[in-house]
Amino acid sequence: LHTEQRQAEPTNRLCGFHYLPCIQLCCRLSITYAYSVRQWLTRIKCSPEEDAQLERQHFWKVINAFKYYRIHVHERVNRAERQFRCLPDHHQQLLTNFLPNLNKIRYCVDRNQEVLQAIVHNCLHMFENMEYGQDGDPRKVRPSSTFDMDKLKSTIKQFVRDWSEAGKAERDSCYKPIIEEIQRLFPPDQCDVSQVRVLVPGSGLGRLAWEIAHLGYSCQGNEWSFFMLFSSNFVLNRCDKENALTLYPWIHQFSNNKMSSDQTRPVSFPDVNPQSLPEDSDFSMVAGDFQEVYSDPEMWDCVATCFFIDTAHNVLDYIETIWNILKPGGVWINMGPLLYHYENMANELSIELSYEEIKAVILKYGFVLELERESVPSTYTENDRSMLKYLYDCVFFIIRKPAEQLINGDQTPKDGQTEDSLQKGSST
Template sequence: MADDVDEIEKKDEEQAEKEHFIRILNAFKFYRSHSMRRVYTAEKSFNGLPQHHQEFIPQFLDNLKTIQTCITHNYEIIRLIIKDAECMFENKTHEADDKPEENLKQMPPTNFDMDKVKTTLKQIVRDWSSTGEEERKMCYDPVIAEVKDIFADRDPSTVGILVPGAGLGRLAFEFAKSGYRCQGNEWSLFMLLASNFVLNKCSEVDCFTLYPWIHQWTNNKMSADQIQPIKFPDVNPSDLPPTSDFSMAAGDFLEVYQTPDAYDCVATVFFLDTAHNVIAYIETIYDILKPGGYWVNLGPLLYHYADIENETSIELSYEEVKKVIKKIGFVIQKEETDISTTYTQNPASMLQYRYSSVMFVCQKPKEPKTA
């Protein structure tokens, strides 16, 4: 009887994973139609203006046509991103490709899903374009510098680093490029599909073009800003030393990483606040670090699940987070607050969001804590 229950639960879980997978693919496939709708809305608003008002902005419709062209081009990139999706995740069913219209009807993407697709495009800018270099300097460079300083006396190939919440993998890639053994971990299928494309399918510098800002209809100084292209990747992702030990692991951080004393360093950037329960994150980081290992963190506390219906979320202040860090057993060795950072920010926008982030370095004691 128990075996039957386990088998039913396993099938239910597999079905849920399959439906989630197809829903994410559908969101990517719906990108062009979804984006065009916004263009049609703008065109309808223009046509509703009095004729003499239309004459004030004669280039308006031409600009919309250009945006449509950019959307179509972005969709071609998206098709490349999802091309090998089923093979990547060893999905045995290909329903998402066999009956795309039926799947879209059965599992239509939500507005949240479509926002994730747009965010993924902007994440390419942040991680893999020269336009995102300034953001990377703010967010990645301080963490990389700390890790290099901590392990200055060790051969990098002997240092194992984990980067949870790796996004499109640039931070983990930079560690691997510096000779460290590094694994990136990511839960979001949106990010995993895109990172797989960049890391495994891009072998030349600036070989693809993307229009990441066409969905920004407000706060544009110039019409040209909305259709500004970027090229990616700004480096060759396959250009790693032959001895590099670099990988990306898919899955929930708390479920994937349960082996104690496994890593010399955990590097987290804009990651802590992705937790339903930030305390569980901190506990897991402590457990998987080797005695004497280091945790380097930089980011804000946005708390992604706050105020989302039917989602649990514990929102702690930074003061409370520090208390938890110490109670779990970490020794805070360095701390800096008010670090100005941005996240997938359009540098040309009239509206600029900035975080006043914190950065800290913690060490797991070499000797186990006593009761």
């Protein structure tokens, strides 16, 4: 699916995490926490005590997944060794490098675990307005689910996409068009960009939001996954040197390798110093469910979504939220496919719409389509040396909330008004 430095003194800009509704920006980049895991998992109302307990359990479950990583991957490597030793002796003798390669993978697993351990170190205090206490014996590691381990492996690959030189081509294909349009729509030579408020929902490890803030715009990232939040806190707050740390993101891929060394090749991060933002930067991160966190109307000049809208249970909720939070005249810039995350997941609401249907709803809300490209190729956490690659044929669009809205908040087309009449200046 679309899915890890050492602490420095706060002489540069840091990124702190805290809990809504109190967003506080100071010399640190503040990250606010604002969602209930109970609501996120089930959308069922529960008492504040139950809500807090479920939230705490989920927090510690994710921390445990980070700690369980070494055990989990070593089990996979050990299985490969057992299967090798089941081969006839004359076959084993033909594969003289097989066991040495497995030992290289084991070494890489241990190096990855060191980084993951650093990520969860001090996670108890990463949110400035939320504490989770202790969870029994901190040395005890419990088995994690396959689902959680897959999420963690995806998070490791996210470091390649967001914070390595190896991910530059991928970032250029999907982040760069968004950034260029923000600069075109809010040109630095014609407006005070520090007063232009940009929201990046589904910000992952924060690179897109960081790049926008680095250009001087007031930018806030939003993310709900603890896997991503722990990791973004680490890279934004604990990294102050370029390429100081190393991960081995491809060691979990035992198939489609052209060379054995491809599986164990290292990736250094971060490719830039995340703390190199200008001193007057207005950059923040908010943890929580996008729909629940952002309810204040007409607060944002721009909402930038990248590989995000298909993470919704019901994408119409996202459209409605974006309409509500944009200022009149504000713009929504989107880039991504429609790989619905909850499709085929038992007991999860999932409404899978075509782009045609989504576009029709967007126009019915009253948005004006200013630019549209229906076939923009892009990858996501791609292993560029793999024999199997996925290429997304993405949609890129810019839509604007009219400065003068329809009467009484009714955004549906009036009699005789077609959806096409709401669409202007689109280009494919």
